[in-house]
Amino acid sequence: MGPLVLAEVSVSSGTRRPDCDPGRLPPSIGRAFRAALAEASRHMGATAPNPPVGCAILDARGEILAVAAHHRAGAPHAEALALRICAQQGLIDRAATAVVTLEPCNHTGRTGPCSEAILASPIRTVWIGAADPNPRVAGGGAARLGAAGCDVRMLADLAGPNAADPDAADLAADCRALIAPFVHWSRTGRTWMTVKQAVAADGSMIPPAGRTTFTSDSALDVAHRLRRATDAVVTGIGTVLADRPALDVRRVADHAGRARRLLVVCDRRGRLPDDWRAAATARGFDVRACDDVAQVPALLGEAGALWALVEAGPALLDAMRGAGVWDDWLTIGVTAGGRERMDITVRDGAGGSGRDTPLRLIPGLAVPREGTCFPAS
Numbered sequence: 151m152g153p154l155v156l157a158e159v160s161v162s163s164g165t166r167r168p169d170c171d172p173g174r175l176p177p178s179i180g181r182a183f184r185a186a187l188a189e190a191s192r193h194m195g196a197t198a199p200n201p202p203v204g205c206a207i208l209d210a211r212g213e214i215l216a217v218a219a220h221h222r223a224g225a226p227h228a229e230a231l232a233l234r235i236c237a238q239q240g241l242i243d244r245a246a247t248a249v250v251t252l253e254p255c256n257h258t259g260r261t262g263p264c265s266e267a268i269l270a271s272p273i274r275t276v277w278i279g280a281a282d283p284n285p286r287v288a289g290g291g292a293a294r295l296g297a298a299g300c301d302v303r304m305l306a307d308l309a310g311p312n313a314a315d316p317d318a319a320d321l322a323a324d325c326r327a328l329i330a331p332f333v334h335w336s337r338t339g340r341t342w343m344t345v346k347q348a349v350a351a352d353g354s355m356i357p358p359a360g361r362t363t364f365t366s367d368s369a370l371d372v373a374h375r376l377r378r379a380t381d382a383v384v385t386g387i388g389t390v391l392a393d394r395p396a397l398d399v400r401r402v403a404d405h406a407g408r409a410r411r412l413l414v415v416c417d418r419r420g421r422l423p424d425d426w427r428a429a430a431t432a433r434g435f436d437v438r439a440c441d442d443v444a445q446v447p448a449l450l451g452e453a454g455a456l457w458a459l460v461e462a463g464p465a466l467l468d469a470m471r472g473a474g475v476w477d478d479w480l481t482i483g484v485t486a487g488g489r490e491r492m493d494i495t496v497r498d499g500a501g502g503s504g505r506d507t508p509l510r511l512i513p514g515l516a517v518p519r520e521g522t523c524f525p526a527s
């Protein structure tokens with residue numbers, strides 16, 4: 151395992167570099183990318199097996215006309231929804247630029263190609279945060295738009311090693327991180343596994359008697375944001391028997407109405423209590439038991455989960471570390487002085503897009519700076 155070092159992975163686009171101010175991201179485009187990323191992040195944990203995607207549409211002066219995200223598989227793509235919002239508000243004639251976190255699709259899936267929807271609008275400049283990782287369609291949307299006369303600009307062109315725009319580099323990393331679990335799942339069939347571990351000042355993970363947690367309110371907020379952003383939760387039978395945990399999303403608004411989430415309990419001896427399973431099912435979980443932790447990423451992947459959160463005790467975490475069943479690992483450590491420190495480690499070779507971690511998109515986590523004091527400033 152290596153400490154978190156975010157490699158700058160430049161996604162080659164084959165499209166034109168910007169001509170206005172080479173090497174710098176226009177402030178209005180930076181704002182639009184941030185808005186699109188924020189909107190897409192709100193829908194992480196709901197889009198599987200599709201990736202989360204955000205889109206902002208701007209007028210010629212750089213004013214944002216609409217921001218939208220892909221909500222769930224089968225629902226309109228972010229670009230289509232943003233265009234629809236512009237049309238509904240009578241703003242479509244002003245639409246000049248689209249900013250999308252992921253290259254627009256060029257194929258007909260559950261919905262029509264976004265490249266064509268853009269071409270049917272007045273938009274003639276398209277900024278793309280990350281290239282489509284699907285090798286069968288890579289370059290399709292950008293190429294189609296470029297061939298039809300659109301000015302297609304890739305964020306990676308400003309964020310590569312020779313074009314030092316820290317804002318662009320950060321936003322490009324965010325756009326890659328947004329789809330990192332999707333990329334990993336598409337390439338391996340395995341779900342991206344994030345382990346979250348709370349450690350007390352004495353090194354113990356065990357809460358005081360009568361409690362199930364010991365971290366601060368801000369750390370618990372982060373834990374619940376993580377539950378909300380992921381498609382599945384993984385725990386161990388030891389935790390279930392000791393804590394009878396709820397493992398659902400609380401403390402965070404706006405998570406109702408989502409699909410049933412997967413909840414995997416690693417249990418080799420069939421000790422899962424029926425009443426706890428029934429209560430978890432009633433809370434909206436699809437509960438599965440698994441007798442081999444090494445199989446969990448594939449089991450979840452088969453069920454279409456892109457990203458899973460592991461909240462388990464020391465025995466299962468040891469087994470996971472030993473078997474390499476994790477992609478990134480978040481430790482919230484309570485220091486002797488009562489402060490909390492957050493460390494993130496991304497496993498070497500995790501994911502298909504370098505070391506970008508989806509934890510970057512969780513508010514309150516100061517990624518990518520390793521070893522940052524928590525809460526993030």
Ligand SMILES: NC(=O)C1=CN([C@@H]2O[C@H](COP(=O)(O)OP(=O)(O)OC[C@H]3O[C@@H](n4cnc5c(N)ncnc54)[C@H](OP(=O)(O)O)[C@@H]3O)[C@@H](O)[C@H]2O)C=CC1
Pocket residue numbers: 346347348349354355356357362385386387388389390392393416417418419420440441442443444461462463464465466467469
């Ligand atoms: N601080 C924190 O972040 C957290 C703390 N906790 C605390 O941890 C404590 C419970 O810890 P612990 O008893 O270690 O429980 P775990 O949640 O780690 O579950 C342990 C069980 O996992 C199963 N297991 C172990 N290895 C494997 C494997 N390779 N494949 C499949 N299953 C496996 C075993 O089941 P079997 O017995 O069937 O072999 C084992 O009993 C509680 O006090 C809880 O509050 C829990 C979660 C988070």
Ligand SMILES: Nc1c(N[C@@H]2O[C@H](COP(=O)(O)O)[C@@H](O)[C@H]2O)[nH]c(=O)[nH]c1=O
Pocket residue numbers: 348355357362363364365369370373385389393394395396397398461462
């Ligand atoms: N101890 C500990 C955590 N532990 C995890 O949270 C579970 C309790 O969840 P719930 O029943 O939904 O409130 C518990 O069983 C364990 O999985 N989490 C943290 O953020 N901080 C902590 O200090």
